[in-house]
Amino acid sequence: MRPHIARIQEAVRRMVADRGPYWAPDPADVYLAERVAALREAGGGDAADRSAAGRHLAEVIVAAVALADGYGIPLQQAFVEASWPADLTEASLWPERPLPLPEAVERLTAAAEPVRRTMAFHRSDARQGSDPDLAALRGLLPDVLRAALAGFASYEELGEQLVRLLESTRGRERAAAESEFDPSRAESVRLIRPIQMETFCPFAQKSVLWGPPSYDEDRSFTDNMKASLPAVRRFLRILDRDVIDGFVYAFPTRVFGDTFDDLAQVFRNFMEFLHRNLTEAAPAGLDPALATDPRWYFVLEGEECFISVFAPCYPHDHSRYMNGVEGHFIFMLQPEAAIVRVLTKDDYHPRSEAIRRRFQDGFQRYPLADLEIDRFLLPLRADDPPVRWYELAPTL
Structure with missing residues (x-):
């Protein structure tokens, strides 16, 4: 050997x-x-x-x-x-x-x-x-x-x-659930795997992802988000040393509905909760007037983050298509630290454009909205105007 x-x-x-x-x-x-x-x-x-x-x-x-x-x-x-x-x-x-x-x-x-x-x-x-x-x-x-x-x-x-x-270890029964939650083994990480494998993003397959405890349908949205805080804070704290590529939330559509309007409301509540708990403005909520400033970026505990929203309502010719994953809305936090590891400052924009062209060559159009806040939750059709989800009232 x-x-x-x-x-x-x-x-x-x-x-x-x-x-x-x-x-x-x-x-x-x-x-x-x-x-x-x-x-x-x-x-x-x-x-x-x-x-x-x-x-x-x-x-x-x-x-x-x-x-x-x-x-x-x-x-x-x-x-x-x-x-x-x-x-x-x-x-x-x-x-x-x-x-x-x-x-x-x-x-x-x-x-x-x-x-x-x-x-x-x-x-x-x-x-x-x-x-x-x-x-x-x-x-x-x-x-x-x-x-x-x-x-x-x-x-x-x-x-x-x-x-x-x-x-x-062959003859051992499968180990009991860990007393400490392991974010690398989260259900949401398993759910997003088909999207990772099929997307046209060249870095997705090797991305390392974490997630929160599985969504508990017997608890409220707010209580589930509170339960996620230790794991997501741990994710954000490691980024000045080791870098995990993303943190994935999964929300069951049987709880929230499966229409685009349902998706927009869940995402509005999601962003409101994170803003109230993990930004420097906490406990203040998300202010649409500030978020629509061209200089605005979403910063959680000192880490600039992008959010990609995937949902079953996105069709097969959409860049946020779920590739067969059903029954959940999936929101993925991507820290800027993980992005600049693979897209350096000098080649960031050319390579970003090249990635979008890969989607377009695969018949999934991927236009880029002018404002950062409009790049998270994309409209159902590429030519539609940005989704003004941030103007919805949160229902936390």
């Missing part, structure tokens, strides 16, 4: 998709910290200790990889950026004498601490920039993985331990 970080990441992704996170109800980062603590307690350095530690080290690797999956971090690219080999058989990773286990555990403990601190920040109510010493998970997780590798004597031993660990 010749382990490669990309193949390990794919194997962990399959395992979690098949069985769920076997460490539930703990989230992956808490489980990772527990495994590091177990290694410290094991101590020692003889053959028996090293063999017993192999399981803990493999579990650290799986937990770190699962955390990378949840944050959309391609580990092969992260290793390359750190100037480390993604092929884990590379000779430079395996010195002639393996690192003594206590020293390897000390290195791993030091590498895991910044991950704990960053994840604590993500779960907090702190605003972006409030802790300048925080680092991106994309830079921290390779450090954890490299430290865990140092606890193995060879890549063969690494491969054997990972095989045993992955095989041990």
Whole structure:
């Protein structure tokens, strides 16, 4: 067996998709910290200790990889950026004498601490920039993985331990629901997937998306939106370090109706709630006079965001067509930080125009409204005037 970080990441992704996170109800980062603590307690350095530690080290690797999956971090690219080999058989990773286990555990403990601190920040109510010493998970997780590798004597031993660990999950019942909601596994992320795969946007298929808890039809719209706040705030807080490409809401049409007028009212309420809770103007609502200023952009907790609205009422020749997804309105927040990662300042407008031409070449016309606020909820036909949804009275 010749382990490669990309193949390990794919194997962990399959395992979690098949069985769920076997460490539930703990989230992956808490489980990772527990495994590091177990290694410290094991101590020692003889053959028996090293063999017993192999399981803990493999579990650290799986937990770190699962955390990378949840944050959309391609580990092969992260290793390359750190100037480390993604092929884990590379000779430079395996010195002639393996690192003594206590020293390897000390290195791993030091590498895991910044991950704990960053994840604590993500779960907090702190605003972006409030802790300048925080680092991106994309830079921290390779450090954890490299430290865990140092606890193995060879890549063969690494491969054997990972095989045993992955095989041990076969007979497990699917893990119970996590006690902490995982936004990367939200129902809305599953619902939007066909749109991601079929749209003419060249970046959509590889986009990493998060979402809120599933819409609870026994609760009010406002209560459901309140339930989404911890996840969407966490999404916005990570953007000055790691970048998730979008945050997706899904609203069932059996609750709200399925006409275009129904869509416009739900979107008006959606924007009103976000404005009252996540903008600098909070608790003030959305002011149409300000929002129709050509200089206006939608800024949530310091992050400029675009919103794409998809609905079953959009026909097949529309850029917001649902590609077979039914029964929901889907609203996707796209932070500017995610857009400028793929469209740099110099080529932003030419490449944006090229993307719209891709839609038009696919017989889905995509004209660009003059005002930012008119680009969120598009009319049913390309030649229709902008939808003045913001003039509706909110019904929260």
